[in-house]
Amino acid sequence: MNRFSLTLAGAALLLVAPRLTAKQPSLPDLPVPAPTAVDRLNDVVNPGPLDEKAVRGIVDAALKERDAKQKQADDAKKRAAAEKGHEVGSELNLRAYWDNGLWFATPDNDWKFHFGGRFQFQSVFFAQPFGLRGPPPGNGGVPQQGAGGGVGPLDDGMFFRRVRLRSDGVAYETFEYVLEVNFEQLNFVVFDHMWVGSRDDYWGALRVGQHKIPQGLEMMGSDYHLTFIERSPLSDSLYNLFGPGVFYMNNFQEQNVAFQAMFHRVQPVQFGTDDFGNGNYAGTFRLTGTPIYEGDGAGVLHLGGSYQYRSGDLGRSILPGGTGSTFGDTQNVTRFRARPNLRDGTGIGATNFLGSNTNRFVDTGFLLTDGVSTLGPEFLAIAGPFSVQAEAGFSYVSNARSLYGGNGLAPGQNVGTPMFWGGYVEASYILTGEHRGYDRRNGMYDRIKVRENAFLVKGEDGRHHWGTGAWQVGYRYSYLDLNANGITGGELAQHEAAVNWYLNDNTKMQFVYLNADRIVPAPNNGGRVHGFSMFAQYYF
Structure with missing residues (x-):
């Protein structure tokens, strides 16, 4: 017998030592229990010497018996937890991780928080006809201010288009919030999103606060x-971006249909999170569907539209x-007006604070x-790397009267119900x-997921290694017509070409x-303006 066998035999003898003591008094006959691992070991030891194979078998049997007992205990614990049900917030240990931003979450995601932000830095260069510079619009921005009236100078320059900090997340599994503070205005700090609400897979989501108005794919x-x-x-000119109010949304048909509705105030500035004035209310509704959704968004056909009725913007707001x-x-x-699709300033607040041009190219004054009704059909198709997106909007102004005159009208002149419209198509x-990307819950486009990050490094082999990032080219044509029923607010037709590097x-x-x-x-x-812009963005 080798040394290994002697060691195992010694261990076995120690295990059965109590059974090798003096003979015990006789006892009444009792039911014979099933042999245990020790009994089987004793049976092996008594007949004769042990070998390695026998000991291994005994040890394996003992381990299986232990694992079986542990499994029974674990199963019993799981059954008890299932009968009790999940207690929201029972696990509050937060883990931190990165997912295009800094996130904190509990093990069951009952609590989940994101902290992030963005900055966008822009450089712009313009070539503008001298005749189009003219004196800037006066008297409320109406374009037609006499011979030689233009839009004011378009200055070359650099500025931060957006600088914002954001937090959003989920609490108690069913409550959600977003808080986003806007710092790019030089003269005051305002807000984008600032709302809190509840959500449920069946009942949908209900939110209160400053929210995006569900009007249009771009918005x-x-x-x-x-x-x-x-x-665009x-x-x-025709849509509203933000407003304070009550927002509801839900999804149907396995997220192939999205519905949103909002009862809200109408903010001329759209960033202040407050609005005052009697009778200044609006209702906006949006319905979208994806009759085609394939390959995790690689193939999408999105169809939808929105409708809004609003009483009008009270002047003092x-x-x-x-x-x-x-x-x-x-x-x-x-009032309906629009800037060109490149800007030399953020365009909110007084011009003398911003130090840039905030005038519009077209403006009804x-x-x-009595109220404005706006219809907005929308379309998006994604076929792998190729996509086409298009929208149109039609605003009907009920019982319209000119406040100041101008644009071909006398002060107070009634022009019935003019219709202003615009649209764009981009590929x-x-x-x-x-x-x-495509966001099915909200019925909107989403980010491009880059396959290979851009980088350039010199490796240990002395060679240069690089990654491409993602490269995109695009073209857009947009048009806006603010002429109707004798109002001559002007037309704006624009062509754009883009090269984007992610x-x-x-x-x-x-x-x-x-x-x-x-x-x-x-x-x-x-006149015709030529512009070129370079734009850098980082968000997290």
Whole structure:
């Protein structure tokens, strides 16, 4: 017998030592229990010497018996937990992780928080006809201000388009919130999202606070993921971006249908999180569907539309300075206007604080109205790296009257129910093979997931190694018509070409060329502006 066998035999003898003591007194006959691992070991030891194979078998049997008991205990614990049900918030240990931003979450995601933000830095360069510079619009921004009227100078420059900090998350599994603070305005701090609400897979989500108004694909989608630097003039003039109110949304047909509704105030500035004035309310509704959704969003056909009725923007809530008319500041007043698709400033607040041009290219001026109804069909198709996106909007202004006159009208002149409209179509292709993202819960486009991050390093082998990132090219044509029923607010037709470089999931650079044609009747000056912009974004 070798040394290993002697060692195992000694261990076995120690285990059965109690059984090798003096003979015990006789006992009444009792039921014979099933042999245990020790009994089997004793049976092996008594007949003769042990070998390695026998001992291994005995040890394996003992381990299996132990594992079986542990499994019974674990199963009993699981059954007890299942009968009790999940207690929300019972596990409060937070783990930190990175998912395009800094997240903290409990093991069951009952509590989940994100802390992040964004900055967007932009450089712009313009070539502007001298005749189009003219004196900037006066008297409320109406374009037609006499012979030689233009839009003011478009200055080359650099500025932070957006600088924002954000927190969002989930509490108690069913409550959610978003808080986003906007710092890019030089003269005051304002807010984007600032709401809290509850959510349920069956009943949907109900939110209260400052929220995106569910109107249009561009407006619902984040500016993080715009193919072009700015939203189209349709969104700038006819739609509303933010407003305080009550928001409801739900999904049906396995998230192939999304419905959103909001009862809210109408903010002329759209970032203040407050709005005051009698009768200034709106209702907005949006319904979208995806008859085609394949390959985790690599193939999508999105169809949808929105409808909004609003009473009008009360004049005294228009910043800065209201309408400039004591009478107008107490009335339902609306206004439609748009900038070009490249800007040399953020365009919110007084121009003398921003140090840049905030004038619009087309503008109806202030109109007294009983209410405005707006329809907005939308379309998006994603076929791998290729996508087409299009929207249109039609705003009907009920019982419209000119507040100041101008634009071919006398002060107070009634023009019935004019209809202003606009739209755009854009196409893009991702040269590196990725596809645009799609958010089924909200019925909107989402980010591009980069396959290979951009990098350039010198390796240990002495050679240079590099990654491409994702490269995208795009074209957009947009049009806006603010002429109707004798109102000559002007037309704006724009062509844009873009080259976008996504260095990774959080960083991108955009290069956009703009050709914008301002079409207005005499004696005002129209003309064509050429612009170029470089745009850098980081968000997390």
